[in-house]
Amino acid sequence: MRRLMTAAALAALLMPGAALAQDYTFALVPKAMNNPFFDLARDGCNKAQEELPDVTCEYIGPGEHTEMEQIQIVQDLISKGVDGIAVAPSNAPAMAKALKAAADAGIPVMTWDSDLLEEDKALRSTYVGTKNYDIGVNLAELTMERHPDGGTICLQTGGAAAANHNERLLGIRETLSGETLGTPPGDPLSGQGGWTEISGCPLITDDDGNKAVQGMTDILSANPDLTAFVSTGAFTQWFDNAYRQAVEPYKDRMDSGEMSIIVADTLPMQMEQLSDGLSNGQVGQRPFEMGYRAMFIMKDLAEGKDVEDPIFTGLDVCTNANAGDCLAQ
Missing domain, CATH: 3.40.50.2300 (Response regulator)
Incomplete structure (x- = not known):
């Protein structure tokens, strides 16, 4: 999260050959936390956290599918000053209004699983998930x-x-x-x-x-x-x-x-x-991949790098005939 630079950190930065380490906290906000689909996205987010030592995945959302609670959570994350927000909007127009505060605060935003409406997409840097x-x-x-x-x-x-x-x-x-x-x-x-x-x-x-x-x-x-x-x-x-x-x-x-x-x-x-x-x-769909890739994308955004938009994660089409081998490995 954003923090004021301490005197010790500043001194370390000024030492020859030294670099200031940056720790990031990125929020992954689902539509609801009682949803097994989003549980897989959480697992992907945690896997990315294991691979990125300077990244913390904060998985937080409504206990049940409640549009206004999700908006309040995003507003709280903005006030808290997280380093980035990846959100799956339940109510796209209402979420867009909330995300204007993130833009004002300089907090990078991306969407996953569900995107904003076309007229509001400038409020986020990219979308990762299903077409x-x-x-x-x-x-x-x-x-x-x-x-x-x-x-x-x-x-x-x-x-x-x-x-x-x-x-x-x-x-x-x-x-x-x-x-x-x-x-x-x-x-x-x-x-x-x-x-x-x-x-x-x-x-x-x-x-x-x-x-x-x-x-x-x-x-x-x-x-x-x-x-x-x-x-x-x-x-x-x-x-x-x-x-x-x-x-x-x-x-x-x-x-x-x-x-x-x-x-x-x-x-x-x-x-x-x-x-x-x-x-x-x-x-x-591939929710694990959505949560996993979101953390890498958020880190790129926090470091000022360009990212592709949109990023589609693909589909698996299954029938009674191919149920045993239709899922991507």
Whole structure:
């Protein structure tokens, strides 16, 4: 963290051949700390800390997905004077307002997992993570492979103001429809490309696993002939037992190809569900790499180096057929 130079440190710096060591504290701010996806980013951040002796990873965020709490945490980090902030914004426009204070304080900022809106991207130096539109494209392509003639679909998403999920929704809708639909998240489909979004969808989960699985349960029960249920995040599958209980009644339809459940992310419990035929496709991100690379990027920024923007970490596309070997090593 920023500190006033002590007399001893100044004397050491003035000694011939001496250099003043700089220690850095970089904050990695997730959307929520009760989220297994972000746990992997934390692990990557800690791994980078082990490899960078002058860097401390401060992993801090809301206990649960709470937009205002995340903003308050970022404001506190700015007041505290950390050396850099890597944040996954829950509410992109609101976070942009908070980050203006970081710019005024000279604190470098980057985003990861979720970016700011286009008009606010000058407030951060780079984004590291998934090309979120491509998640939507791949979710849609998996759906179309199983249902080439289209059908009815329910989309499930995270926070209504989360830029990453809105980009994924647009990728799904444009790929299924074969049309350009404008700005994220695009309008619900009403027959384009053979696909119609049912009433009550998209389901907004606010990254709440209980809310997500309950929403899916209600939709499947009320729409027994639904063709596809597609989720832009892992929330529905976090609680393994609850998810399995919700989906088991539809496994025969999934096995026969009448219905599909396609979900973003490839966390361990999700891959087990896929292997057991309780989902039909997973499009995985690489959160460990996001957290790991964020610390190296923040150090470059703190030292005044140029960094690439954006930095994409790639995707893994998994099906029932390739579940055993689809993940990048």
